[in-house]
Amino acid sequence: MLAEIKGLNEECGVFAIWGHEKAAEVTYYGLHALQHRGQEGAGIVTSDKEMLHLHKGNGLINDVFQQNEFSRLKGSAAVGHARYATQGGGGYENVQPLLFRSQKGSMALAHNGNLVNAYALKHQLEAQGSILQTTSDTEVLAHLIKRSGHLEMDEAISQALSMIKGAYAFTILTENQLFVALDPRGLRPLSLGKLGNAYVISSETCAFDITGATYLREIKPGELLIIDDNGLTSRQFASPLKRTLCSMEYVYFSRPDSNLDGVNVHASRKKMGKELFKEAPVEADVVTGVPDSSISAAIGYSEASGIPYELGLIKNRYVGRTFIQPSQELREQGVKMKLSAVRGIVEGKRVVMVDDSIVRGTTSKRIVRLLKEAGAKEVHVRIASPPIENPCYYGIDTSTKGELIASNNTIESIRELIQADSLAYLSADGLEHSIVDQPDTLEHGVCQACFTGNYPTEIYPETLNPANKA
Template identity: 50%
Template structure:
């Protein structure tokens, strides 16, 4: 593990697409959609625009607001289809070659593709294609998906047929938005690891990772795309292909605990309500005598409110988050990285001074960030700090789009509960229970993936050779 990584989990990716038969401003829609999905990926972003079958793309490292200046947006011109992406690297290096959407030019027509997720057989497929002479320009598994689709396109009657055939070869997590010369296509893997939904904006069709992106562009939520479903938007309207759909799914539970925005609804489940329930369950499982409940912004806030309501302990604003600070893991130097936590979060002394504080956060990965946050509260005068986590302990790596590291680098795998408490400097420590997870999203029509807590992977994890093919 290099010093590039901080102790918190990172978002995965966000995808957005719009098909506009009436010539609406697809560039503006993609820009605002990606802005709403910025929490899902802050390393790079890009937008591909399809104007009468000619696809152009602009992408770069950085946030949406810095990559897409007014001049860039104006230069992208009109189009009938747009595909956008914001990225955090779960596979592949942090270089512009891995930024998305990927633009592929081939003799059956150009294609731009945006992907959220992580393949478990990417290394196997890449080696197969390289032996056949395929050239790869980056290190991401998204390029493997693009080559898989284009290979199938050569022997298929349509792009949607090629996507359906490609899905038979792809394993793992993938939510895709693709533009061909005349169509916009969305596809979700058969387990439904990552979210994907459909909206309507006038006569336009919109696909997005989360419903909050539909809200941002003024679109009406229609429904979630089912696990295994392919949805095609073209001049005929919307067509659904369900040949890969099954009866079960395995939606990542951490979408509700941490990744998704609280104003999103995923597969019929409110993220805000799921976090409130997590706090309520924590209060029942780990009660404590205290004076105030506070949350770590942002994902800990709703859970803290739920804990306060259930316990009767007053809720307070314990931290002010600086919204203008970039990700701490890109700050060079150990001393600067340590200071970055203090710059990003500042305790409210009036809330915690002399108080017994219940501190709610979403998780502990390697422990260093939690240790710094507890120290911030001590320095602000907190008499006691009782830490509660709205997830169970991380014990196993994730292969489906979350950068949960190998077990040896997870503090809960290598230390006891009491040892973790001592390391982070808390007076007490409590995690959400494994059996509590299903109660977070009782409305979910599919199963949930909790493999990073239990080791029960819904599909086979990659082989050692397959894991070595890509950086994480």
């Protein structure tokens, strides 16, 4: 999908490695594989066992890192981050990893997710004398850790993690250890791998393929990993709960070659397309998907229906994902630049246009118009997820219901607004069964709060930043 997701503001990508002589370079390639998760900024911190070294900046990874930077990023351990701003907004000071230095040692934090009680915790910390240097919720954890300075680092981290609520995948690097933590619900993706004798951590398994690492397993909900020269130690800082990995990771955010919680993203998207045809068949001549994340679902719809799949829409590869752009004006311009309809494919045809989601509706309207201007006789829109009616507080930061077209309109009125000949969405049950074959019998499930309003954790609207309230 092109741009509707700007209303969903995807979180970030984290990558870390311990025990590799080219730690900074491997992390650079890992971040390249995760570039789709954030294009506003990137950074790497390395450890040479005596000191932490930082380089970060705004922009794409290629723009932030030049060859001469790596000579300064010394050490065999690193954490890296590709950023899209959710809580805290833009600005260099919010680009991660965040590095904190003290007389007792330094630490660097990289975070994927969103803390639902960050605003309240910041208020408490400031009342106790803390001076916050950023507007990011990630900084909260650093202050909570340092408040327990008499404890061993793993104990201090565990205690701090017990105070935060929401979705988080943290990597924390000190001079001598790497710590990795996932929230008790496992809302964000995070995996463990090995590259030779080195341990590797990544938001998505696609980064293992790029760097040559071998996948070992998922990080467990409520798990804290401690990695150092003695090896890897695992402990539970919180009792694990039924995993509710964000369903939008499967629908849109993750790369199709990634496996999340043991499920291949491309395969799950194809199932969504097949389920979508079962629930919303239509007579048509061709099926096309909106590049890139909707292609898999469109193939599934085509296979289930017998209607041929065609490249009815072509993407300009030199334009970035429009949801990443920081303003509505730039998003709309990005949509105009990004897609072209293939007249020779759609002219005179009844077209099924498969997309992964609709947030505001402006992009869908533009794509329908593109197809009809290219001569499509009919355009039937099929969405491979349910209507997004509720804000997300876990890192895909829809701020108000007013921004969500499905929270204020019926499906028929949305159809009229986007000027489609028909419109149908995949059901919540159809989506879950496309990801988890037996959701009622397995320990693993998905979060569908943005669709259903059923949040897997308690939400504290009175403690959220007023600027982000629903």
